[in-house]
Amino acid sequence: MTETASNTDTREPLRLFFSVGDISADLHTANLIREIRNLRPDAVLEGLGGPKMAEAGCDIRYPLTTMNVMWFNHAIRHLRTAVRTQRETLEHFEAHRPDAVVLVDFSGYNLRLARLLRKRSIPVVYYICPQLWASRRGRIRTMRRCVTKALCIWPFEAPIYRDAGVAYEVVGHPLFDHLDQVTIDEDFCTSLRAETRGELIGLLPGSRDQEIKALLPVMAKAAGKMLDELPDALFAISCDTPRHKELIHDILAKYGLPVRVFLRRTFEVMKEADFCMVASGTATLELAHYNTPMIILYRVNPAAYVIARALMHTKQIGLVNILAGREVVPEHLLWRDNPKRVAADALDVITNPERHAEVERALKTLRETLDHPGASRQAADAILRTAEALRGQVPDDGRPSPNR
Secondary structure, eight states: OOOOOSSSOOSSOOEEEEEEOSHHHHHHHHHHHHHHHHHOTTOEEEEEOOHHHHHHTOEEEEOGGGGOOOHHHHHGGGHHHHHHHHHHHHHHHHHSOOSEEEEESOHHHHHHHHHHHHHTTOOEEEESOOOTTTBOGGGHHHHHHHOSEEEESSGGGHHHHHHHTOOEEEOOOTHHHHHHHOOOOHHHHHHHHHHOSSOEEEEEOOSSHHHHHHHHHHHHHHHHHHTTTOTTOEEEEEESSHHHHHHHHHHHTTTOOOEEEEESOHHHHHHHOSEEEEESSTHHHHHHHTTOOEEEEEEOOHHHHHHHHHHBOSSOOSHHHHHHTSOSSOEEEESSOOHHHHHHHHHHHHHOHHHHHHHHHHHHHHHHHHOOOOHHHHHHHHHHHHHHHTTTOOOTTSOOOOOO
């Protein structure tokens, strides 16, 4: 590996700027920033992001994670804020030009920002790249024109960037760095299990308001049907804020389920549950980390369902299934409530010993293949090397080209 430029430069401190709009990416970028701080304690780190990045030592110029929204009909409400923050960021760069801008996830916002940065010949590193392998493959053209280096979190992303002529490195998924640091409250797990006379089933509808509102009613209806066969089951749900806890209680009030709602106990619920209903996303990988069987749900409106199916390049919607290359756990892309089918598929895993063992084996294999910490350190090293290699360079074509 090329040596990280940590003690070889006597010029002005390296200046990096981050653009982060997702709550989960705020966490991953905070871990990345800590690694950069370890390697280059004198670096000037600024950005658009969230509270965890600030705690790690990044000067947050705008709390972009407040725009953490899904689908166009939600995102359009924040269009004015998006345009304003990007304009103000570019004005900031006129006086404080960064050596590189690190874009993290949040592709709708960040790809537009990448186009603006290209015009100003500012190097761009994209970490947690757009999911080109899942949908909207045409975005690779923007990546090729505007992104200096792509940092891939999955090995299967590499051929996409290689074939398109985009400089890339495979660094691994930062989720596993975080999971490696999580401390489980075993006393809580013991007390939760003591409450359970039968199966413990987790309900994990997501961390966004619209996810909770869209998925929790479906989960609750399916849970009600599951009680016919599992009368002693206890349902558990965890959320991160008191506001979400109140929202969850309001939604669940009409269903009369035996359910416990906790604050900030997501990993304990994941670890202790016998089975979980979960929103499609990285939570499915977290469940795989704890070897907990699941059913994956993703809710869209009818029009969005048609569009999503047309744009998808994979047969599966859940990351654990996509990574396995087959449906190892049941999943549903829902355009309407179908609690009977959801309950039937969940019960098939819970009550069928052979099916349950098959799912556990598949998740164990997936974990052994992917669950390796170190991504944040590798990403930090790649970002610093790329920024150092291009310091002060403004090529004629306006697009910096890193060492590949």
